[in-house]
Amino acid sequence: MSVVFGGVEAGGTKVVCAVGVGPDGVLDRTTIPTTEPGETLERIIGYFLAQRAAGHDIAALGVASFGPLDLREGRITTTPKPGWGGTDLVGELRRGLGVPIALDTDVNGAAYGEHRWGAGRGRGTVVYVTVGTGIGGGAIVDGRPLHGLLHPEMGHLHVRRHPDDDFAGTCPFHGDCIEGLASGPAIERRAGRPARDLGPLLARTVTIEAHYLAQLMTSIIYLLMPHRIVVGGGVLNIPGLLDAVRDATAARLGKALDAVPATARMDEYIVPPDLGQFSGVLGALGLAEHEYQRSLTNR
């Protein structure tokens, strides 16, 4: 029986679980709705126990979760998601499954997946940004997810306002940080209509959105100087937005990084995920493998 891993991407509305060893070795996958924590964790544990009963010897579990997280304690901290504050993710899953558990943020998980198997493969430092219900970013530096005092919280970055934009913003903490101005809900509230049906407001939305996302891109470049930035999330489905972000980023950099040839090719520098919607759960499989190797070393 060969060793396989379990991956969990825990999002605000659904949890994706997979069993396998990477994108070409997924043995099984399922989706569970995110309800209250007790029920949701029970279903996750039940799924992996059933997989084990079916012969898949899961040696470790990787969890890429919404947050904020206390990575040392293995818990969710103060999430706005009702009932989930303080949830002991690692403790509950370890008790249920009895294997080593790796926990990281959803975006660090996706960054790891893209770095290992996707659009960031072979690149030293890779940043993954998601623009959807919220805005977040994760980073892989020298092959490892970036942590510090906490994990990155890129969605709170303050940005310069577009001169034609007087929308107050949706962030409960800051109002008009980048998540407050450029997330999916912000786009919809500003436009007064769904992001997938902007109609006559499409051009204006793309201009304003690119103005904000380009500031996230340049801030990431100046502070982290990644080899590649992978941008996912539903908002990037707005037609023309990705190219507008690339153009606005190049314009904002100006000649400051002319000595860095890669930044001259924004279409190769700021790219969509290769693993599509599975960056996170595949990254979680990779983090599980990493944790398994570490558990062998520390035995």
Place this chain on the structure above:
Amino acid sequence: MSVVFGGVEAGGTKVVCAVGVGPDGVLDRTTIPTTEPGETLERIIGYFLAQRAAGHDIAALGVASFGPLDLREGRITTTPKPGWGGTDLVGELRRGLGVPIALDTDVNGAAYGEHRWGAGRGRGTVVYVTVGTGIGGGAIVDGRPLHGLLHPEMGHLHVRRHPDDDFAGTCPFHGDCIEGLASGPAIERRAGRPARDLGPLLARTVTIEAHYLAQLMTSIIYLLMPHRIVVGGGVLNIPGLLDAVRDATAARLGKALDAVPATARMDEYIVPPDLGQFSGVLGALGLAEHEYQRSLTNR
């Protein structure tokens, strides 16, 4: 004869050279004016050759230099400093001294020095920011200087303007990026008087400066989430500025990081360098030791 290292901090006006193994083991130190590259490099090489003749067996040299740098090629790239563009720092020094050379930015060198021996000791991720003639930042992540496509270029970060500030900014690339608005020369041009003698403009300068530097701090926090930020450079000698930056940073974070206790103590989170003006040259000694160990492994 025990092994010692050479450290070089190359700045725009002067070069500090040291021989030793760390802050408590500096055997000799000198300062050389930064003139044109040929002459300056010759004097650096001459100094270390004389040290070797005096019995100090320098096993490797660390160089923390102004830039921008091409770290793979070991060169300065497109510096505004006349004559220095394209200078092959690593090649020239290796030819002159015949030892392994480690090159990094001045701020990554200072970050390494503070991380290893100073205000960042024992902290996983440490950022060093300097605010002086220019603004720059370096970072140590998991014990190693942060690189990617290039080194960080934090001085170009775009910031939100203070509502009472209409100064155009001094950056040749962007005008009003943070270096253009908050460096020493920007302060002096805005005030029309020297930064060390602001007189009646002191309070206003501190308010505006703190507004900008707090945005650099929060951007660093949201993107890199360091365990500690060390802030050096001459501008921080302006009375009251460091505390104003701490207060403005806390106000700007708001409740977003309430789950992170360390950020509640800004006086312990944003701190001056422990190694004073020697963070850079001591960091260079540390980088030399690192390079020496690597050269032994790769033999």
